[in-house]
Amino acid sequence: MYSEFLDFAINLAREVGKIQLSYFRSGNLDITTKTNVSDIVTRADKECEEYIVKEIFATYADHKILGEEGGFRGNEASEYMWVVDPLDGTTNYSQGLPIFAVSIGLVHKEQTILGVVYAPYLKELFYAVKGGGAYMQCGDNEALDIRVADKRSLDCSVIGTGFPYDKGVNADNNSDNVARIVPYVRDLRRMGSAAYDLCAVAAGMLDGYWEMTLNLWDVCAGNLIVQEAGGVIFNYRLDRKISIIAGNGTIIEEIKRYIQ
Numbered sequence: 001m002y003s004e005f006l007d008f009a010i011n012l013a014r015e016v017g018k019i020q021l022s023y024f025r026s027g028n029l030d031i032t033t034k035t036n037v038s039d040i041v042t043r044a045d046k047e048c049e050e051y052i053v054k055e056i057f058a059t060y061a062d063h064k065i066l067g068e069e070g071g072f073r074g075n076e077a078s079e080y081m082w083v084v085d086p087l088d089g090t091t092n093y094s095q096g097l098p099i100f101a102v103s104i105g106l107v108h109k110e111q112t113i114l115g116v117v118y119a120p121y122l123k124e125l126f127y128a129v130k131g132g133g134a135y136m137q138c139g140d141n142e143a144l145d146i147r148v149a150d151k152r153s154l155d156c157s158v159i160g161t162g163f164p165y166d167k168g169v170n171a172d173n174n175s176d177n178v179a180r181i182v183p184y185v186r187d188l189r190r191m192g193s194a195a196y197d198l199c200a201v202a203a204g205m206l207d208g209y210w211e212m213t214l215n216l217w218d219v220c221a222g223n224l225i226v227q228e229a230g231g232v233i234f235n236y237r238l239d240r241k242i243s244i245i246a247g248n249g250t251i252i253e254e255i256k257r258y259i260q
């Protein structure tokens with residue numbers, strides 16, 4: 001039923017990936033700040049979002065879109081909402097670090113039905129349709145179904161996290177959580193793209209992940225990909241936007257012991 005949407009979203013993600021790569025390490029990023037000096041945006045973020053919006057409305061003129069750079073657009077009454085992060089991992093991207101992605105989710109009547117995340121430099125595509133499992137395709141290889149890792153304890157687990165953009169002015173910035181959990185994990189990663197972190201959990205490359213103060217465009221696609229890979233998304237607090245723990249059911253209970 002959703003295969004038409006999936007083909008569309010995968011093609012779109014691959015085209016957006018080409019735009020991202022065209023500016024990557026170009027020295028032509030036109031970097032400006034948004035809420036503070038940590039929160040930056042580039043020419044590529046804006047151009048990718050414009051391209052996504054144009055393509056979605058060219059095919060689905062009566063749908064609505066929520067995008068990081070432009071907010072809500074389109075038919076407010078539509079049952080379909082595309083939730084897009086045109087470039088997740090802008091800080092990595094601006095530094096020439098290769099972990100960045102485009103994230104495209106589709107919500108139908110309040111339920112996420114599709115998620116596509118594409119990391120073009122890595123040539124890694126992740127996707128899921130509700131009820132259909134989760135898949136990863138590397139380069140031109142065949143897509144393979146993915147499952148979350150089955151680790152049972154933190155001491156053999158590698159866990160991802162991230163820091164909010166208001167970390168400089170708000171002491172509630174995840175550093176306490178990091179200090180508490182570090183002694184008990186095999187290692188910690190701050191990879192710099194929430195969408196990619198979630199896909200890494202889905203594919204068992206990370207054993208778990210938590211982050212606070214995310215937005216819907218960061219997690220819409222990735223959350224579904226984790227769930228379709230057999231994982232769990234737990235919203236661990238409601239006062240800091242979207243704050244989640246991801247992993248298998250056992251590992252999220254372990255992470256919960258150290259995280260506030």
Ligand code: IPD
Binds near residue numbers: 194
């Ligand atoms: C950010 C990245 C980062 C996470 C931030 C996000 P952006 O998204 O996902 O890993 O730590 O919270 O805002 O701004 O690069 O799209």
Ligand code: CA
Binds near residue numbers: 040068090
């Ligand atoms: Ca951003």
Ligand code: CA
Binds near residue numbers: 085088089194217218
């Ligand atoms: Ca993002």
Ligand code: CA
Binds near residue numbers: 087088089090
């Ligand atoms: Ca972004």
